[in-house]
Amino acid sequence: MDKHIRIITVSSLALLGMLCISSGVMYNSLQSNSVDEKVLVIVEQKQVSKETDVDIKLKNLTIEVNTPLSVKIIDYLDSAVSDEVLANLKLDTSSVNVTEPGTYNYTITYKKKTYQGIIIVKEKEVTTNTLQSITLKTININIGTTLSPDISNYVIEPLTDDVKSTMLIDLSKVNVNLAGSYQYTITYNNSIYTGTIVVTESQPTLSTNIGEPTSIPEPNPNPDPTQEPTT
DSSP states (O other), X not given: OHHHHHHHHHHHHHHHHHHHHHHHXXXXXXXXXXXXXXXXXXXXXXXXXXXXXXXXXXXXXXXEXXXXXXXXXXXXXXXXXXXXXXXXXXXXXXXXXXXXXXXXXXXXXXXXXXXXXXEEEEOOOOOTTOOSOOOBOEEXXXXXXXXXXXXXXXXXXXXXXXXXXXXXXXXXXXXXXXXXXXXXXEEETTEXXXXXXXXXOOOOOOOTTTTSOOOOOOOOSSOOTTSOOOO
């Protein structure tokens, strides 16, 4: 009877031990899983934080008519970004018409998020040294003379390169191969100015001795006896 009781008692202790061991294993397993889950949550939070930290700000640009748009994305950014982010940006300026003054929108896209900026296209500024009017010269040339393409040679006022670039000269009515008086025009600041080019015959070069008496050589007072007289 005692042996039987001992066996049951031993079996109960063994069973209790097994239960304790199993509980410990399960607890450790749960702890392990819990730690893994916490690590995963931390990693995910860091990744989300990294994406939200990207701050993209665009410039509002002002250009003159017919100014080409830059193809470099960095020229449109008003905030610093990493090279990795820069490589994944997409620029769209298709709605900007540089030939017409106005206000246009452009966009930059990054990971399905679109940022919008403004480009203002304005008329070219008139330089402060613009002349109110000009005065053309009367040009005198000989037949066959080539006309100069430099507008400065036809205008009395001094001209800067900027002013000359806004002028248009027309010499099409001048015939340098035929003597006569011809008109030429210069268009400037929405006005047309007319000048005159006179083409003349080339005059022959006259001798400066015309009208002066011809000198007669004097006789030699000591003639050479061996030399025959000139007849």
